[in-house]
Amino acid sequence: MFEKVLNMADVLTKEQRRKNMQHIKAKDTQIEIILRKALWKKGYRYRKNYNKLPGNPDIVLTKYKIAIFCDGEFFHGKDLEVLKPRLEKSNNSEFWISKISQNRERDDEINSKRKIASTCSKSSDVR
Numbered sequence: 157m158f159e160k161v162l163n164m165a166d167v168l169t170k171e172q173r174r175k176n177m178q179h180i181k182a183k184d185t186q187i188e189i190i191l192r193k194a195l196w197k198k199g200y201r202y203r204k205n206y207n208k209l210p211g212n213p214d215i216v217l218t219k220y221k222i223a224i225f226c227d228g229e230f231f232h233g234k235d236l237e238v239l240k241p242r243l244e245k246s247n248n249s250e251f252w253i254s255k256i257s258q259n260r261e262r263d264d265e266i267n268s269k270r271k272i273a274s275t276c277s278k279s280s281d282v283r
Contacts, residue, residue, distance in 0.1 A: 206218075206223070211269065
């Protein structure tokens with residue numbers, strides 16, 4: 157089933173696709189909202205999109221020095237070994253493989269900066 161979807165031509169024009177992609181949110185995603193509501197309900201207070209730490213963590217529990225990053229599985233290359241063969245068969249495969257690889261490199265760079273930063277002792281990625 158996925159092979160059919162990945163090999164399908166885009167039904168939108170480039171302008172329509174661009175407009176569509178511009179409206180995809182980078183903040184307040186569904187997983188962030190669910191996690192924040194659960195934390196709030198348990199009595200934990202946090203900061204959203206905290207720009208004082210490397211990588212702008214999605215949620216920071218400043219009292220406990222914990223940073224939480226809510227990353228999407230696809231765009232951050234979770235199980236890339238499984239996904240890559242399917243991507244290679246798709247249209248625009250070079251773009252997606254390059255994009256996901258760059259995202260992973262940036263994630264590694266941010267993770268190394270987080271380890272160096274002394275302001276946050278713990279961090280976690282939610283995928």
